[in-house]
Structure formats: C-alpha cells, structure tokens
Amino acid sequence: MKIFIISSTSFYDKISPIKEYLINKGHEVFLPNTYDNPNLEKEIWKKGQLL
Numbered sequence: 001m002k003i004f005i006i007s008s009t010s011f012y013d014k015i016s017p018i019k020e021y022l023i024n025k026g027h028e029v030f031l032p033n034t035y036d037n038p039n040l041e042k043e044i045w046k047k048g049q050l051l
Contacts, residue, residue, distance in 0.1 A: 004030040009038045 003022055005015055012035060019029045034040045 002028045002030065005032065007032060009034065009041070012038055 005019065007015055012032075015031065015035065019031065022029050
C-alpha cells in the first residue's frame with residue numbers, strides 16, 4: 001500500500017520510527033516535501049508571492 005504521511009513540522013521528529021515501521025510491513029511511504037528541510041516553508045513565505 002502507498003502511504004503519504006502528513007504532519008506539521010513540530011512533529012517531524014516522530015516521523016522516522018513510523019516510516020520505518022510501515023516500510024518493514026511492506027508499505028511504500030511518502031513524506032512531506034519539506035521533511036528533509038523543515039525551514040524551507042518559512043524561507044518561501046519570506047520571499048513572498050511566487051511567479
């Protein structure tokens with residue numbers, strides 16, 4: 001089964017064990033776009049409107 005984990009950045013530290021558990025059960029896991037760079041969302045907001 002494909003599973004997409006949705007979470008606010010304040011809970012990103014809890015994603016890793018959940019992701020590993022699901023992978024070990026044979027699931028395909030997808031993470032939020034900013035999981036590897038939690039500050040990316042704030043950086044984009046600071047830049048303002050995108051073209």
